[in-house]
Amino acid sequence: MHILLDLFLTCAKIGVMTFGGGMAMLPILQREVVEKKGWATEDELSDYYAIGQCTPGIIAVNTATFIGQKQKGVIGGIAATLGMVFPSLIIITLLAGLITSFSHLTWIQNAFAGIRVCVCVLIFNTVLKLAKKAIVDRKTVAIFLIIVIASCLTDLSPVVFVLFAAVCGIVIKGLEAKKA
Amino acid sequence: MIYLRLFWEFFQTGLFAVGGGMATLPFLQKMGASTGWFTAGQLADMVAVSESTPGPIGVNMATYVGFTCAGIPGAVIATLGLITPSVIIILIIAALLKNFRDNRYVNAAFYGLRPASSALIMAALLVLASTVFIHVDLARSAGPALTIDFKAVILGVVVLVLTRWVKWTKGLHPIVFILGSAVVGIVFRFAGV
Incomplete structure (x- = not known):
């Protein structure tokens, strides 16, 4: 099989098998990419994954780009990434069409009203999980609180807060380094 | 031109959402509020479907939002918009920065970015909760x-x-x-x- 097609199909397979995203993907990546295809070593994969977490964008997509790039350069990176998003495009488009055409039914409306409550709790759990790793001292508590409050009270785009936080991080760490 | 607008909105989301799929939520919420394409409640339904189907959550949400705004072409364009910046960034990092993770400035920026990402999702949650519980x-x-x-x-x-x-x-x-x-x-x- 041509390498580009192989990259596309393997990443599509990983995309289908990732259920819930994020951490759920790592064992599947390990089996498909390291054990079956030998496209990366275990260490390389954990590097890709770690960098994927600390660069903008979706972690699964970032990791796929890395894997493809290593095999076949820029084109390989693009093929692997398109493979990763392909199943989502098909599945979500089909489901979205289905849900739209049934959304006038009262039991569907009641079901989604219940689901919205559950979604609030699931998002809250995600925030707690992220915050545990992110909030490590008083300064990070301050950054967290300032952005929650400012974001609720103003109409500013999240982009502004992201840039603000990156500058804060660099300035705080710079001052700490000077002191030490 | 809704397709161009969709691509641009999702390009920004892909460029600035740091910390995985759910980090796109605050961007999507702002997008709904400023364009009128969908409500906070509809977005919650999309989160639920995205969590319950195969595929990365962030990609699923982008596809769903794109489909809601402009049908199948919208789904494709929103998804491509979301992944374009990360593909470019990763290709650059893979080619140039062998020790990106150990870079002092990258680590310092992420010291600030991590709490910001949690904070933005928390704020998006508060907006959603105010419509669900009140x-x-x-x-x-x-x-x-x-x-x-x-x-x-x-x-x-x-x-x-x-x-x-x-x-x-x-x-x-x-x-x-x-x-x-x-x-x-x-x-x-x-x-x-």
Whole structure:
């Protein structure tokens, strides 16, 4: 099989098998990419994954780009990434069409009203999980609180807060380094 | 030109959302509010479907939002918009920065970015929760009234306890809780219809 097609199909397979995203993907990546295809070593994969977490964008997509790039350069990176998003495009488009055409039914409306409550709790759990790793001292508590409050009270785009936080991080760490 | 606008909105989301799929939520919420393409409630439904289907959550949400705004072409364009910046950034990092992770400035920036990402998702959650747990009645003659939806609060507390503290249920996949809440919603008529 041509390498580009192989990259596309393997990443599509990983995309289908990732259920819930994020951490759920790592064992599947390990089996498909390291054990079956030998496209990366275990260490390389954990590097890709770690960098994927600390660069903008979706972690699964970032990791796929890395894997493809290593095999076949820029084109390989693009093929692997398109493979990763392909199943989502098909599945979500089909489901979205289905849900739209049934959304006038009262039991569907009641079901989604219940689901919205559950979604609030699931998002809250995600925030707690992220915050545990992110909030490590008083300064990070301050950054967290300032952005929650400012974001609720103003109409500013999240982009502004992201840039603000990156500058804060660099300035705080710079001052700490000077002191030490 | 809605396609161009969609691409640009999702390009920004892909460029600035740091910390995985759910980090795109605050961007999507702002997008809905400023364009009128979808409401906060609709977005919550999209989050539920994205969590319950295969594929990375962030990609699923982008596809769903794109489809809601402009059909199948919208789904494709939104998804491509979301992934374009990360593909470019990763290709650059892979080619140039062999030790990106150990870079002092990258680490310093992420010291600030991590709490910011949690904070933005928290703020998006507060906006959503205010529509799910509190109902505003603007039609009342005596002026607008706020009522707390006690059915929703009780379900919320039950799900919170089950997902965090009950040993037998806390490791279950989110889809279990989403389906369970759907059943509760139907039985107790959560939408009030």
